[in-house]
Amino acid sequence: MIANSSVYDELMAFQRDTAALKGVAGRLGWDQETMMPAGSAEQRADEHSAMSKIIHARQTDPRITDWLNRAEPTDPVASANLRHIRRAHEKMLKVPERLAAEIASMTSRAQGIWANARKDEDVAGFLPILKTVIALRTEEAQALSEGGDLYDALLDNFEPNTSGAKIAAMFDAMRPGLVALREAVLAADAPAPLAGSFDEDVQLELSRELALAFGYDMECGRIDRAVHPFSSGSGLDVRITTRTSPADPFNCLYSTIHEVGHAAYEQGIDRVHYLTPLGSGVSLGVHESQSRIYENQIGRSRAFTGWLFGRMRDLFGDFGVQDADHFYQVVNRVNDGFIRTEADELQYNLHIMLRFDLERALMSGDLQVDDLEAAWNDRFKADFGYAVDKPSNGMLQDVHWSVGLIGYFPTYSLGNVYAGCLHAAMRKALPDLDSDLARGDTSKATGWLRTHLQQYGGLYEPVETIENAAGMAASEKPLLAYLDNKFRDLYAL
Known part of the structure; x- marks a missing residue:
């Protein structure tokens, strides 16, 4: 020893x-x-x-x-x-x-x-x-x-060994492709969103079924409602929350899958590390990679949504979606919206770029708190093309700044980038994965993540953790390729 x-x-x-x-x-x-x-x-x-x-x-x-x-x-x-x-x-x-x-x-x-x-x-x-x-x-x-640098000092609390300059360079590499693809998609025909009312208790029932399907151990966890979905805890006590809306069951279901990704990381760490520094996720970016790959690359895949469509029809009856292909389009619908947590895969990182630039300016002194709302609204209009209609859809929508989580937001995009690398490696290792996902079986995907990443907890540094698991240098390129292929196919571009 x-x-x-x-x-x-x-x-x-x-x-x-x-x-x-x-x-x-x-x-x-x-x-x-x-x-x-x-x-x-x-x-x-x-x-x-x-x-x-x-x-x-x-x-x-x-x-x-x-x-x-x-x-x-x-x-x-x-x-x-x-x-x-x-x-x-x-x-x-x-x-x-x-x-x-x-x-x-x-x-x-x-x-x-x-x-x-x-x-x-x-x-x-x-x-x-x-x-x-x-x-x-x-x-x-x-x-x-x-x-x-003041911002770097706070960013290091959440993502060691990176900097605001590195994050800015990553965003500079991502922005042109995301903006061009967004413009092409929004110019194309889009499926209508879900209509009708979906029983909230049934949503919670299905969310628990999904949590179990993705490997969440309910003997060492629980699911509750909260205003803002989150996961909490480590080791043998890892809890998650979700939220429900009668008009939008996807909010509940995909919030649950997302938080289960975080919980699966904590529950997947080798128990010998519990209550030690290695007994929790190594960084928020790596943590977010787990929630994102569960929610998006697995949970929003054509194969898995085919199974989910069947379960929703069993529980809710006819809800106006024609078939599994139509359901896949509805789940992955790209549409304008103010709320980061409700943003689609294509636009999500643009929401993060806005927050990153504003909080970095707050810490440098280039932006004062009194001017934050105007700066937010101006930037949102420039990036998304329409005006913020009320504060709860603007600078008041997120809890993060109220609790002082400066430097937290860019870890969401780091998680997306890391998930892109992991997904590319997973698909190479599991060429028949879709046949399992089409049955609602995520065990091979979760097993691969547990074997290659989750069990190690904080043993390695963040980038080293991703590169060991994915077998490649961490890069935004796999994520951009995944998004380009997916949405060009979805929208026949």
């Missing part, structure tokens, strides 16, 4: 307790989104603050420095654990406990204010707390960056 195993064992025992406490903090967040009474927000903010202080104190404990200095790894697992612990410890030492607690408390409060502002279309009521959150994150970035 290691030369000084007792030192390593002491450090890992301490780390496991810290990970358990972080799990408790995560359950507080899950409860806030799903079960917490509306009147409990202030108390929950205090609870978040208290947990943040406890966890911060443990992550900055001086014994960690001593343990790290004396532990000598001789195997890859120990080396990776120590690498992750050292990275987190050094970061936490740069951030004062006071600031960490204030961020936890203020973002908890801001989340409730954002939810009310979104409901009331009240940007002015949201701006004061947003200014405070951005100021706190700027202070954190200054502490972490040590004179470097």
Whole structure:
């Protein structure tokens, strides 16, 4: 194992307790989104603050420095654990406990204010707390960056070893092809969207069936409703949420498949790593690759939608779709829309580019919070060709900035890019995959992902994780080729 195993064992025992406490903090967040009474927000903010202080104190404990200095790894697992612990410890030492607690408390409060502002279309009521959150994150970035780029310092919290400049270069490579394909598709005839009403309880029934079909272990998880679908937890407690609308069953079904992708990653990690730094996804970009490949390349494939059409007809009866081919077109319909989470595969990354550029400008000081709504609306009109009609369809639609998740948005597009690489490799390895998907059987696809990526958790760095699994250099080219082939075929271009 290691030369000084007792030192390593002491450090890992301490780390496991810290990970358990972080799990408790995560359950507080899950409860806030799903079960917490509306009147409990202030108390929950205090609870978040208290947990943040406890966890911060443990992550900055001086014994960690001593343990790290004396532990000598001789195997890859120990080396990776120590690498992750050292990275987190050094970061936490740069951030004062006071600031960490204030961020936890203020973002908890801001989340409730954002939810009310979104409901009331009240940007002015949201701006004061947003200014405070951005100021706190700027202070954190200054502490972490040590004179470097502020946005990069926050991006590193979610996607290590990348930078805003690298993300911008990736987007520059993606934008021309996506814009040209979007314009061609929108000029073509499109199928009508679903019409009618779909029982929401039946939607949840089917969403649970889909979760099981994609390998979600309900003995160690659960599905609840929330305003914004999300996944939470790791190891033996991984929970997901979805949402329902009587007019749009796809929102529920594909949100569920998406979140199951995240959950499958956490549940697929080798259990020997649970409550260690390797016991959760290595980065948000890699995490998103799992949710995206489940939702899009598998869940929206012609083969799988053929099976899903049959199940929906069994449960909902005749809902106005002629046959499986027509259903495939409806599922993959490209249409104008304001909401990122409802965007089709073709346009989704354009929504991310907008957010990336705006939050990067906020951190550089080129954009002020007071000007954010106007900047959003101007950019949206330029990119999509129509005007934002109300704040909840504009800058108030996402929860991320209210809770200070600056640097989070580009990981969604990284996930799409990584999923493109993984899908190309999977199709090469499983040439008969469609015959299984046509029966609703995803076991070979999920098995391939578990074998080649999920089981390793945080053992490798993010790009290394993708390249090991896909057998190719990480690149946006497989994603662009997949989108081009799919939508030119769908729209007979």
